[in-house]
Amino acid sequence: MSGVPAEVLAIVLLGATLVVAVVRPRGLPEAVVSVPAAALVLALGILPLHVAAEEARSLGPTIGFLAAVLVLAGIAERDGLFAAAGTWMAAASRGRPVALLALVFVVGSTVTAILSLDATVVLLTPVVFVTAVRLRLQARPHVYACTHLANSASLLLPVSNLTNLLAYRASGLSFVRFGAVMALPWLAAIAVEWLVLRRFFASDLVGRSVTDGGRRVALPIYPVAVIALTLLGFFVTSIVHIDPAFAAAAGAVALVVPTVRSGKASLRDVARAADVPFLAFVLALGLIVSAVSYRGLGSAVDHLVPHGSSLWSLLALAALAAVLANVINNLPAVLLLLPAAAAGGAGPVMAVLIGVNTGPNLTYVGSLATLLWRRTVRRHEAEPPTSEFLRLGALTVPPVLLVATLALWLSLRVVG
Amino acid sequence: MYVMLWLAEGTWEGCVDAAAPLIPGDARVSLLYVVAEDVLDAAGAAAEGLMGRWRPRPGLTEQMAAEATASGEALVAAAAGLLGRADVGQVIRRGRVEREVVQAAEAADLLVAARDGDRSRLGPHSLGPATRFVVDHAPCAVLLVWPDEVPDIDSIPPHPEGGRRDHSAPPHGPHPPRPAHGEPLPPDRR
Helix, strand or coil: CCHHHHHHHHHHHHHHHHHHHHHCHHHCCCHHHHHHHHHHHHHCCCCCHHHHHHHHHHHHHHHHHHHHHHHHHHHHHHCCHHHHHHHHHHHHHCCCHHHHHHHHHHHHHHHHHHHHHHHHHHHHHHHHHHHHHHCCCCCHHHHHHHHHHHHHCCCCCHHHCHHHHHHHHHHCCCHHHHHHHHHHHHHHHHHHHHHHHHHHCCCCCCCCCCCCCCCCCCCCHHHHHHHHHHHHHHHHHHHCCCCHHHHHHHHHHHHHHHHHHCCCCCHHHHHHHHCHHHHHHHHHHHHHHHHHHHHHHHHHHHHHCCCCCCHHHHHHHHHHHHHHHHHHCHHHHHHHHHHHHHCCCHHHHHHHHHHHHHHHHHCCCCCHHHHHHHHHHCCCCCCCCCHHHHHHHHHHHHHHHHHHHHHHHHHHHHHC | CEEEEECCCCCHHHHHHHHHHHCCCCCEEEEEEEEEHHHHHHHHHHHHCCCCCCCCCCCHHHHHHHHHHHHHHHHHHHHHHHHCCCCEEEEEEEECHHHHHHHHHHHCCEEEEECCCCCCCCCCCCCCHHHHHHHHHCCCEEEEECCCCCCCHHHCCCCCCCCCCCCCCCCCCCCCCCCCCCCCCCHHHC
16 A cells, blocks of 8 residues: 555554544553554555564664563562652651652652653652651642653653653664753753742642651662662663663563562562553554654654754754644654654754653643543543643743753753 | 531641630531542542553552541541540541532531641732632631731731821722731730
């Protein structure tokens, strides 16, 4: 199949994949539709097999990397890392809400940068909520700090966000250089979040708790050491030109083996942490978007996307990426924008990441489509947040985009 | 007389301290704490919004709600101890805080609430959104107490018209010259 029908069918399949990912009919995993859709794209020749093979070769290590980081975070949780972080924050805050918020910022930014935004949203946020309620302090500012930082603080390293892992392959940057370029934008984004949240929640950050935050959970030394060594491994492998995904895999194995042996986690828990349906979804989505780009949308996006590394083009690109992320979600947005941005080098790729990573804070649930759908059905476990928090998104996202992109522009001048 | 005390994180001890000497000895007293549904939802919705992550942690919201309820019960029990009265009712609700408080106060004759909001800048909007809603919609009399130190009368800035006391003019501007009605300051706490 070729020409206009091929492009139309590819777009229809992408649409179906995204709709199912948002709607989740009957609570089925997203892969149930995305994998057959990708198979159809290949079977009908919409994406030629040699292009698909190339795409899969580039996505394969990314997905392996993702799986390793998910396992690392999931097993560390089993070992009590996040529970320990919670009781540590409770003790170190000495019951002062502003101090607790500052600690949540430090821990949230660190966890997001090293163990990815998934770890912050799924594993750290519940711990922070429980920490605040046990201290009898308002949980609201701390929970929102977590959900915001999961996005804004995911700029630093390739492992911090799946979007970064995808862009990292496309940009051709080394792990170390990626981190060096993004350090300043990362700090700038966190600083803006702090200034806005501190003010926005001023009325919730009152009082002082004299309650102790429950039994102190000791920091599990072994998982912390494994994670620290894995982080070191990322830098070392990067310097000696070995794929850092190997360091992630080694770290995951080093953590899984003793945890499973001691019975703290079963192999089922490991498989659940790796989230195979999610990995299949990412591969399938990558192939479908690749087909859409290959059949003509790629050159259309290329015309639409601002080129060059001037401050204005970087700002325009970050804003475009943020808007697209809010319309169709950040994964498809980054997959669509990457080929065109990568042609311009590291600067435009990083600007796209600033947009797709920090932009979703506008809606909290990933995209406008998700938000509207969840609002409509109201049958999911959790309802999307209220207007108060959409206002917070509107207050943080534009300044974060502006300041982080400005920092990126400066960083590109210094680091190159 | 049925008095209900609405207790919230950060201000509950001050609320009990301030209210205790004002509650008549023969009054029936209940302590109310509300688990904020929107905060639970915020934590859960972020996890559910991750694209492609099929059911990242089922039951998460309910686990957190159970923790919040247990903490609320402990808070109310501690407040009952602080109040030092026999036979204090304890009410835990879950939902939108301000709406639940108004609902719970339906049978009460008096609702005692601590001011929330930023108390470093007094004036219009210094009440937080939840207290503002409760003051506006409560189905009974509301006693608003300072959860910490009562501000000095000097905290009122000078009248914008240069200190002329013209009582015929309606109060306007950021700080009305007269103390707001319904905020009794007991003499011993001035």
